Amino acid sequence: MSDHQLRVSKIRSGTVIDHVPGGQALRVLAILGIDGTGGETVSVAMNVPSDDMGAKDIVKVEDRELSQAEVDVISLIAPEATINIVREFDVVEKNRVVRPEEVHGVLQCPNANCITTEAEPVESEFTVLREGVRCVYCDTLLREDIAQYIQ
Ligand code: CTP
Ligand code: ZN
Incomplete structure (x- = not known):
């Protein structure tokens, strides 16, 4: 243009x-x-x-x-x-941009029972897949609107 x-x-x-x-x-x-x-x-x-x-x-x-x-x-x-x-x-x-294989401490897992959402000092960790991102600790898969899970 x-x-x-x-x-x-x-x-x-x-x-x-x-x-x-x-x-x-x-x-x-x-x-x-x-x-x-x-x-x-x-x-x-x-x-x-x-x-x-x-x-x-x-x-x-x-x-x-x-x-x-x-x-x-x-x-x-x-x-x-x-x-x-x-x-x-x-x-x-x-x-x-390069899609990382994992994102650490960036997204908040929506599962209230996930170890990363309790008081424990466990940093969130998600594996990046083609179809979305998956919590390493509880396997919750986030497919859409990933921006809403940003910590
Ligand atoms: N841009 C801008 N202000 C500037 C320089 C660039 O807003 N002072 C914007 C351009 O409008 C463009 C983008 O930054 O949207 C990248 O600029 P440029 O590298 O000059 O454009 P292209 O060569 O077309 O980029 P590409 O090869 O990545 O498509
Ligand atoms: Zn989780």
């Missing part, structure tokens, strides 16, 4: 999460804990035509870089996403 067709402006500095599956941008924002009340400057484009994906979403968060844990969870809902770090208007780093 040429510059004069840009739907949302370029940013001076921050992070652009590109190639998010169409319709998933609000989930990406949920993963980042952004609901607007924190005052972050955020631009979102949803269901933009994309040559390689059909339709894609783009999330631009100004003046913020993402933690590895955040990127790991984003990869669960946006396996093709690219994380672009922008400084002084230039993309200085571009990384495709």
Whole structure:
């Protein structure tokens, strides 16, 4: 897409999460804990035509870089996403997300009887599968809306 067709402006500095599956941008924002009340400057484009994906979403968060844990969870809902770090208007780093084999201490198991949800200091641990993520301790499988289980 040429510059004069840009739907949302370029940013001076921050992070652009590109190639998010169409319709998933609000989930990406949920993963980042952004609901607007924190005052972050955020631009979102949803269901933009994309040559390689059909339709894609783009999330631009100004003046913020993402933690590895955040990127790991984003990869669960946006396996093709690219994380672009922008400084002084230039993309200085571009990384495709990598689906981790496991995520530790990022998601909260919804099973009230799971050892990770009791007072014990046991960190949550989920195995990443094609169909979702599975708790290593109680085998609970989370298939949908994984963002809602973020600790
Ligand atoms: N971008 C931005 N602000 C900038 C620079 C880039 O918002 N100052 C956005 C672009 O609009 C694009 C993404 O960051 O959505 C990646 O930019 P760039 O690497 O320039 O685009 P492409 O080459 O098309 O990226 P890719 O090859 O990953 O599709
Ligand atoms: Zn569990």
